[in-house]
Amino acid sequence: MIIPKNKEEIALMRESALVVSKTLGMLAKEIKPGVTTNQLDKLAEDFIRAQGAIPGFLGLYDCPSTLLTSVNEAVVHGLPTATPLEDGDIVSVDCGAIKNGFYGDHAYTFEVGDVAPETKKLLDITKESLYLGIREFKLGNRVGDVGFAIQKHAEDNGYTVVRELVGHGLGKKMHEDPEMPNYGRRGRGKKFVEGMTVAIEPMINLGTRRIKQLKDGWTIVTADGKPSAHFEHDVALVDGKPQLLSTFDYVYEALGITSNEEDEFRKK
Template identity: 65%
Template structure:
């Protein structure tokens, strides 16, 4: 069942998503060669708790950490470890927090030092596809319209779209209805309505779309061991328009990036 949110609930969800966004912005200042992903996990855990929230991932389905950190060929759900980040790596950092009873769930793939141009392009196209999907979050559209927009944008550029993993509804629970695949046919799937809240998250591979599930029950890598990128926003339909609850602005401030990509989707505070 799809749970639609009223304006008061959307404001609480906005606060939760913004805390996750600020957490990722804090981490952006720390991510560099020589840092371990376990160190990043502790920083995020403490930051979330210091702001009166709980890490949403910690203990979820038995997951033992506060962040999913997935370098290079890892797609999602990677465990933080003592291994140091290296120059030329990419790093998907997926973070969740529970604040005021609602979940924020938000991800960004970072470049570490000097990254190969073909990898930079993968990240750029994946992030652009996220906004192509967000553009389709309109009343009367369907989840298949979101997936179609992401899939066609990425596949037309030669990338593999992961099929086994999908975006999802988000709210009081981290995973609510509906599922939001990054592939599909226009005019199919669940109907989108005012107050729907979604976590849209393209997972796009440089090579094959096939993935491998590892024995730890969580880690997922590309079958050909080529890099994978992952970006995620929390999005709602508010006043008939796609509206971002999360933001990359704190990351961009930390990294000195200028971008107007979020301008069409900015949230209006109702509190």
């Protein structure tokens, strides 16, 4: 069952989402060759708690970490390790936080040092597909409209879409209705309603869409070992249109990137 939120609840959810956005911005300055994802995890936990929130992933479904850090062929759910990041790696940093009783859940795939051009393009197309999907999250549309937009952009550019893992509703629970696949057919699936809040998160692969789980019981990797990219935003349906609760602004400020990609989805 979809759980719509009123404007006061959406404002509280924005606070939760921004805790995560600021955490990703802080981590952006730390991600470089030689740093371990264990180190990033400790930094993130301390930073989240200092903002008056608590880590959203830690302990959820017995998750042992604050972050899920997925390197190169890891799609999502990668557990932090003591292995240093290397020049040319990419790492999806997925982070959750609870504040005011609501979850924020937000992810960005970072480049580590000098990344291969084909991998950079994968990241660009995945992030573009995220915003194309968000644009379809509007009154009158359905779940399939978002998935179709993401899938079409990814596949038109020669990439594949992971099917087994999806976005989701978000609120007082990390996972609420509806599921938000990154593939689909226009006009199919649950209809969007005013006040609903979701996490939209394309997971796009350079090679095959097939995946497998590692023996740690968490990390999901591509079956062919080729890179995967993952970007995620929290979005509310306000006055019939998508409104971002999270932002990449803090990441871009840390990395010296100028972007207007979020402008059409900002609170007016």
